[in-house]
Amino acid sequence: MAMPQTETAFEAKVDNAVAVRGVSKNYGDVEALKDMSLEFPRGQLTSLLGPSGCGKTTLLKIIAGLLEPNAGEIEVNGKAVTGPGPDRAFVFQDFALLPWASVLRNVGFGLELRGVARSEREAIAEKYIKDVGLAGFEKSYPHELSGGMRQRVGLARALSVNAQVLLMDEPFSAVDEQTRRKFQEDLLNLVQNESKTFIFVTHSIEEAVYVSDQIAILLPRPSRVSEIIRPSGFRNKDAASIRRDPEYLDIVDEIWASLRSYVE
């Protein structure tokens, strides 16, 4: 479906780090995505929110260049995506750490694959290990860490390659509620301090509203964007008072109202 010419021209003025245009993806007979278009403004966090199986992971992997769409195209910084690239880094839902490698090597693994010299990549890895609060665990192995700690290793690895776009697939789903809240606050700081574009998949409405500049609500297969919500009023408040902000609560209710029919 071609967009009207004028609208395309208008869209181009907004500074988008990532643009998804008319993307479709089938797995055999299953239509996972159908003619999906979505834009991700630079330096902001966009959440993909939707019921299980609606194609969030599929979309994220297509943006990452790990999956080929059947139709449509992805642009990152104005360039069409043909495969994985150094401008994007992925945080995996199941961490995808090397179980035979120490935390230090795991965090530096992205740099190792890019051919960065050992001393340099270890220095960078150490910095990010500290940043995610794992200082002292450099020599530990993944099986010696808790789920939340492993997730932070995966996050540190993605941060250490210094990609402009961070793709996060339900990064907090494996941690307990307290840790999750802590991570959400950390993420807010991260978005503010690092000038990166975050694309964040989640199941949780509260989480999406809490951390996002923009929320794309996806509907079940064949998936499309039903609504884009931009919480703005409480974005500058401190982390603790967001959850009590009336706009926050309203948006949570609104999203639940539009999603509930698909759950039933």
Next chain:
Amino acid sequence: MKIMGYRLPAMSSLILWGILWEIVGQAGVTFFIPPLSKVFVTLFEVIGTGSFQKALWDTAYAFFAGVFFSIVIGIPTGIMMGKNRLIDEMLLPWVNMFLSAPLTALVPVLMVLFGFGMKSIIITTTLFAIWIIILNTRAGVMQINRSMIEMARSFGASPMDAFFKIYFWAALPEILGGVRIGVIRAVKGVIIGQLLISIVGFGALFELYSSNFLMAHFWAVLIVLFALAFTISEVFAYLERRVAYYAAKR
């Protein structure tokens, strides 16, 4: 194992069988089983002789060469099969066939193809060991978590990087298991090769001793061979335990 609160050392069942052997041997039930003590005396007599050492060297050389080739060919082949559907479909029937084939029956063919020397013996040894190594490596690669491979791809891993930094390590527990069994099969292969192709090494000794009914000598060489195979397979079992910490969580 524990008996009456005492922890028995590993392999203590061997002591029991050793005693039984000694009793049966002393009773003179059959010339086929001389007393174990006599076997050990013979062992120490034989071990210093030039012909034994030459045989040991010949056997060890063919054995290690065969194991070496089955590892350096088997592991990459197994990884390729695990990674690539097409290669897998092409090769799997052959691997399965050779795994269960009576390889001994192939030895005469090998002799025609490769002559009567060391080369044929090494190839025989390789053929005994390689198939299980391929199959285990393949199984190891197939169980690798998909997201680990996607992780490597997303960070721009070259095929070489993926091979040496992901596939090999992720499949290592299965690979070591395969090599351990392969090594044991290689012992069989080298002796069969030495018996059938050219009468050298331990094969020649077995031939010599059994045709002259020197049963104590026969058992002595067999014990040496067993010790050799056991030691090597224990080395691999040890390595397997070293990687066990991540075998369950890949």
